[in-house]
Amino acid sequence: MYQHIVVLTGAGISAESGLRTFRDQNGLWEDHRIEDVATPEGYARNPALVENFYNERWQQLKNPAVTPNAAHEALAQLEQAFTGKLLLVTQNVDNLHERAGSKKLLHMHGELNKGRCPRSGQTFSLHEPFGPDNGCTCCIPAQRLRPHIVWFGEIPIGMDRIHDALEECDLFIAIGTSGTVYPAAGFVDIANHHGAMTIEVNLAEADEHSMFKAHYQGSASVTLPALVQ
Numbered sequence: 254m255y256q257h258i259v260v261l262t263g264a265g266i267s268a269e270s271g272l273r274t275f276r277d278q279n280g281l282w283e284d285h286r287i288e289d290v291a292t293p294e295g296y297a298r299n300p301a302l303v304e305n306f307y308n309e310r311w312q313q314l315k316n317p318a319v320t321p322n323a324a325h326e327a328l329a330q331l332e333q334a335f336t337g338k339l340l341l342v343t344q345n346v347d348n349l350h351e352r353a354g355s356k357k358l359l360h361m362h363g364e365l366n367k368g369r370c371p372r373s374g375q376t377f378s379l380h381e382p383f384g385p386d387n388g389c390t391c392c393i394p395a396q397r398l399r400p401h402i403v404w405f406g407e408i409p410i411g412m413d414r415i416h417d418a419l420e421e422c423d424l425f426i427a428i429g430t431s432g433t434v435y436p437a438a439g440f441v442d443i444a445n446h447h448g449a450m451t452i453e454v455n456l457a458e459a460d461e462h463s464m465f466k467a468h469y470q471g472s473a474s475v476t477l478p479a480l481v482q
């Protein structure tokens with residue numbers, strides 16, 4: 254059977270845990286302009302606006318009602334049970350995968366509960382909201398921590414490791430992602446190009462131009478446990 258699996262997840266896998274997606278109805282981009290809150294230029298223009306955007310999402314993630322769902326758990330169980338190579342690449346900045354027990358995990362777009370020193374690049378766990386008084390401990394004077402998030406126009410994290418895995422994998426599964434943002438949206442092409450089986454799991458029906466060899470329509474928390482058991 255399969256020897257090397259790469260899984261890619263998007264906001265859809267966390268929707269049933271109560272976290273908003275970006276582009277669905279009532280998505281984050283409905284009441285926030287990408288240019289203002291998810292670009293380095295927007296941050297330079299108005300850091301407080303961007304900090305509010307991430308502080309709100311950080312507070313929501315700390316809400317005890319927000320917990321990993323059956324889809325997160327199914328991936329953690331797959332990692333435990335699978336004897337081959339596996340890499341879980343997430344575009345999500347929430348920590349629901351690691352809270353479900355996933356370890357072979359790469360946050361290609363950063364993490365909500367981390368801040369980064371704009372001068373040294375060092376990251377710090379977030380213990381208080383972003384703001385003018387929340388500075389690094391690696392510089393004198395302390396630098397205002399910026400969200401450890403990959404914004405539009407910035408290079409995603411771990412691209413070499415991801416490319417190596419995509420070129421070797423024999424199974425690529427994409428879960429709860431709209432496939433609208435690159436380079437993540439191009440991973441299926443790389444996997445196909447190397448002869449891998451490519452599967453999409455999404456609430457929406459398959460797009461007619463889909464590059465995936467198989468499509469499972471349904472909610473991640475129902476479809477994924479059935480698929481990976």
Ligand SMILES: CC(C)NC(=O)[C@H](Cc1c[nH]c2ccccc12)NC(=O)[C@H](CCCC/N=C(/NCCC(=O)O)S[C@H]1O[C@H](COP(=O)(O)OP(=O)(O)OC[C@H]2O[C@@H](n3cnc4c(N)ncnc43)[C@H](O)[C@@H]2O)[C@@H](O)[C@H]1O)NC(=O)OCc1ccccc1
Pocket residue numbers: 262263264265266268269274275276277280291344345346362402403404405406407408409412428429430431432433434435436437454455456457471472473474
């Ligand atoms: C808009 C788009 C066209 N623009 C880009 O792609 C840009 C520019 C670009 C680069 N290459 C290109 C090529 C062509 C055109 C444009 C470009 N890309 C970049 O700027 C990237 C950086 C992009 C990262 C931006 N940051 C994010 N997130 C962090 C922020 C934050 O979280 O605040 S992107 C953000 O949107 C992306 C898409 O979101 P999804 O997760 O897919 O969520 P969405 O709401 O869209 O969809 C939800 C899906 O789930 C489904 N669903 C819902 N509920 C469920 C459910 N219950 N069960 C199952 N499925 C469900 C829905 O049906 C839907 O399909 C994700 O990546 C997400 O992280 N950087 C870069 O390219 O650097 C250079 C480079 C690259 C490689 C190597 C060297 C240099």
